[in-house]
Amino acid sequence: MGLCLDSEANDANTTRISAPDSAIDVVADPAGEAHSRSSSVQPCWAGEGEMKTLRTVIVVLVLAAGGAGAGYYWWQQQQNQLPDNIASGNGRIEAEEVHVAAKYAGRVAEVLVSEGDMVEAGQILARMDTAELEASLAKASADVAQAQETVAEARALIAQRESELKFAQQELDRALFLVQKGHVSKQLADQRQTERDTAKAALEAARARLVSTQRAVDSAAAEVRRIQTQIDDSSLTAPRRGRVQYRLAEPGEVVASGGRVVTLLDLTDVYMTIFLPTAQVGRVFVGSEARIILDAVQQYVIPATVSFVAAEAQFTPREVETRSEREKLMFRVKVKIDPVLLLAHVEKVKTGLPGEAFVLLGADAEWPDRLAVKLPPTPPQ
Numbered sequence: 001m002g003l004c005l006d007s008e009a010n011d012a013n014t015t016r017i018s019a020p021d022s023a024i025d026v027v028a029d030p031a032g033e034a035h036s037r038s039s040s041v042q043p044c045w046a047g048e049g050e051m052k053t054l055r056t057v058i059v060v061l062v063l064a065a066g067g068a069g070a071g072y073y074w075w076q077q078q079q080n081q082l083p084d085n086i087a088s089g090n091g092r093i094e095a096e097e098v099h100v101a102a103k104y105a106g107r108v109a110e111v112l113v114s115e116g117d118m119v120e121a122g123q124i125l126a127r128m129d130t131a132e133l134e135a136s137l138a139k140a141s142a143d144v145a146q147a148q149e150t151v152a153e154a155r156a157l158i159a160q161r162e163s164e165l166k167f168a169q170q171e172l173d174r175a176l177f178l179v180q181k182g183h184v185s186k187q188l189a190d191q192r193q194t195e196r197d198t199a200k201a202a203l204e205a206a207r208a209r210l211v212s213t214q215r216a217v218d219s220a221a222a223e224v225r226r227i228q229t230q231i232d233d234s235s236l237t238a239p240r241r242g243r244v245q246y247r248l249a250e251p252g253e254v255v256a257s258g259g260r261v262v263t264l265l266d267l268t269d270v271y272m273t274i275f276l277p278t279a280q281v282g283r284v285f286v287g288s289e290a291r292i293i294l295d296a297v298q299q300y301v302i303p304a305t306v307s308f309v310a311a312e313a314q315f316t317p318r319e320v321e322t323r324s325e326r327e328k329l330m331f332r333v334k335v336k337i338d339p340v341l342l343l344a345h346v347e348k349v350k351t352g353l354p355g356e357a358f359v360l361l362g363a364d365a366e367w368p369d370r371l372a373v374k375l376p377p378t379p380p381q
Contacts, residue, residue, distance in 0.1 A: 085365035086358050087284065089274030089333070093294065093353045096269035098242060100125055100262040101255075103233045108249050108261065115247050118346075119238045125262045126249070128234035137227040144220040151217055154210035161203035168196035242266045267349045268339040271307065274357045275330035283361040284309055290335040291371045294355035301374045303341070306359060308334035335359065344378050 082088060102108075107129040113119060175192040178184040242264040249261045272292055276284065290304040310332040335357045342349055358371055 082358070083365075083368065085361045086368075086371070087276050087280040087361055088356055088358045089276055090354065090356050091272040091274045091335075093270060093272055093292075093351050093355065095265040095267055095271075095349070095351045097245065098239060098264040098266055099260045100236050100238065100264060101258050101260045102128055102236065103257065104128070104230060105255065105257045105259070106234070108251050108253050108255060110251050111247060111249065111261065113244050113247070113262065115244050117244045119242060119244060119264065121238055121240050123238045124235050125238055125244075126236045128236070130231050130234045133227055133231050133234065137224065137231065140220060140223040140227055144217060144224055147213060147217040147220045150213040151210065154206065154213045158203065158206040158210055161199065161206040165196070165199035165203050168192070168199040172196045236261055238264060240264070240266055241268070265351060267346050268342050269336075270342055270349060270351070271334050271336040272304070272355065272357045274333050274335060274359075276333050276359070277330055278313065280359075280361060281309065281331040281333065284333060284359055289360040289367075291358040291367065291373070292335060292337065292355055293358075293371075294353050296353050296355075297376075299374065300376055301371055302337060303373050304335045304337045304357065306333060307336035308332075333359065341375075345376065347379065348376065 109127045109129045111126040113125050119125065172189070172192040172195070175184060175189040179186055179189045244262060245265045246263040247261075248263060249255055249259065255261065284306060286306055286309060288306040290306055292302040292304050294300070294302070313329040313331050315329060360367065
């Protein structure tokens with residue numbers, strides 16, 4: 001709304017001034033004096049044609065934007081619609097966890113890795129305190145030495161008993177010869193017979209003692225090996241290559257037998273668990289082709305394979321979204337990524353990422369273009 005001056009000739013000496021809320025006529029008489037009179041209020045709009053054009057442009061733009069949004073939504077719905085030969089389900093990327101635990105109760109001496117470290121198979125992750133085991137090993141080694149000395153004594157005793165038996169046999173032979181000649185009584189021959197039998201029994205006992213002492217040596221050596229094994233087991237090593245997920249114990253802590261010290265993630269055993277209804281799971285088999293698309297990197301399509309199909313149905317977990325709320329009983333399906341592919345991108349593998357897995361139903365079915373494999377560039381070696 002603006003201010004308009006109206007000079008039209010109702011009266012040659014009258015000039016009309018229009019304001020937003022009133023109109024005042026200023027009249028100049030021939031004497032040059034001015035007086036005013038009120039008139040009806042007539043607001044005056046500046047550029048009404050331009051305003052109408054602007055409103056038309058805005059309406060056209062709004063309609064165009066709404067049409068574009070509706071078209072995009074329709075296109076997206078068409079893209080998201082899956083053919084009948086593909087089943088899908090949502091889940092999260094998981095990796096096989098490996099718990100490295102102490103075999104025997106004891107105190108943690110040191111932990112050599114931190115969370116997030118990549119470790120190789122056989123690498124030492126932590127060590128347990130072995131002071132007590134070292135003392136036991138020293139005692140067991142001394143027992144072995146003592147048992148070996150006993151074996152030497154037993155062998156010497158055998159040599160002595162053999163000599164005694166030989167002498168007793170000779171005495172018996174002489175006594176028998178003299179009895180035949182009538183030079184000695186038969187009583188002496190019987191005495192020599194008893195001495196020979198006693199020496200023979202002593203030799204057998206000495207030989208048995210040797211066997212016993214040898215068994216004692218074996219037992220002491222086995223104790224040494226047992227304690228040494230415990231000492232070796234006190235160095236906790238990685239059973240496979242992976243990433244340290246959790247460091248569960250710190251140096252100085254006492255853990256029970258089987259107490260976990262470090263948790264590893266095997267980044268070559270990565271999978272996603274989804275749930276499929278009965279109508280679809282009947283066409284899914286171990287080895288069926290699959291695809292995985294992660295929410296964080298939707299531009300990539302990761303190839304996978306069905307590695308497990310549950311034999312029994314279960315109630316759908318609450319965190320799993322299904323396409324039909326009526327289907328309460330579902331079958332658990334595990335979709336696994338190729339270990340060779342994981343090794344090529346091992347630094348990029350992260351667990352816990354949500355996404356969606358797609359499974360091909362039937363060997364003759366084909367993947368649509370939007371589910372064709374698209375992988376990130378392989379990092380340089």
